[in-house]
Amino acid sequence: MPEPAADRPYHHGSLRTALLDAAERRLRDDGPDRLSLRDLAREVGVSHGAPRRHFADRQALLDALAESGFGRLEGALRDALDGAGDRFEPRLRAGAAAYARFATDNTSLLEVMYAGKHRPGADRILAAAAEPFGLLHALVAQGRDEGVLAGDDLDRTSTVLLATLQGIAALVNGGVVDPGQRDDLVEAAVDQFLHGAGPR
Known part of the structure; x- marks a missing residue:
């Protein structure tokens, strides 16, 4: 059973790289309009607030x-x-x-x-x-x-x-x-x- 979002770890060894890699995969599959920091956080296995340590918002990503x-x-x-x-x-x-x-x-x-x-x-x-x-x-x-x-x-x-x-x-x-x-x-x-x- 997947961890609830609140229980996912905040820290990630190379979170910025992992988020960019995941974002690029999403770009190839869905295009830029469907990119979401929350969805990317879920994909790489961190809390939904963790990506904001590197990207203030979707535009920054x-x-x-x-x-x-x-x-x-x-x-x-x-x-x-x-x-x-x-x-x-x-x-x-x-x-x-x-x-x-x-x-x-x-x-x-x-x-x-x-x-x-x-x-x-x-x-x-x-x-x-x-x-x-x-x-x-x-x-x-x-x-x-x-x-x-x-x-x-x-x-x-x-x-x-x-x-x-x-x-x-x-x-x-x-x-x-x-x-x-x-x-x-x-x-x-x-x-x-x-x-x-x-x-x-």
């Missing part, structure tokens, strides 16, 4: 998920770029594939990430988001330095790259495009990006 998500995206991009060698084009293809894979494997988390960074006062999320976006910007700068991309406006070129990848992810996540087509679409998009953003 969502913000922490967004921050963590951008950190994971940075790690995925960095691993892909580091594993692709030194030259720009293989790194671009690896980074583009890694972004699209993360964005389609973590649909609800990505929604929370992008929604969170546009809220007033979301300084920590913005700082976390700056890391993966900075990797993409540095990648475009490498393309310019190698003469593969035109160098007139790196910010615009980076934005076009991100928008292209995010657009593919949105089509897959929205059921418009079969997930099995994702990798081929990313390859085609990179080909077109290289052609369109190359030196005139």
Whole structure:
């Protein structure tokens, strides 16, 4: 017979991590609208008040998920770029594939990430988001330095790259495009990006 809520322990060895892990599972299954600190407390086996030691409210939990998500995206991009060698084009293809894979494997988390960074006062999320976006910007700068991309406006070129990848992810996540087509679409998009953003 399960313990009554009042009898559940308040302390948990790694409660913040356990709550974030449980919240991400709930995101995948139910989406962000059904996240509840009370339900998560029940799932990880602590009293209903225990999560408030780490998250003042549901929005604080969502913000922490967004921050963590951008950190994971940075790690995925960095691993892909580091594993692709030194030259720009293989790194671009690896980074583009890694972004699209993360964005389609973590649909609800990505929604929370992008929604969170546009809220007033979301300084920590913005700082976390700056890391993966900075990797993409540095990648475009490498393309310019190698003469593969035109160098007139790196910010615009980076934005076009991100928008292209995010657009593919949105089509897959929205059921418009079969997930099995994702990798081929990313390859085609990179080909077109290289052609369109190359030196005139």
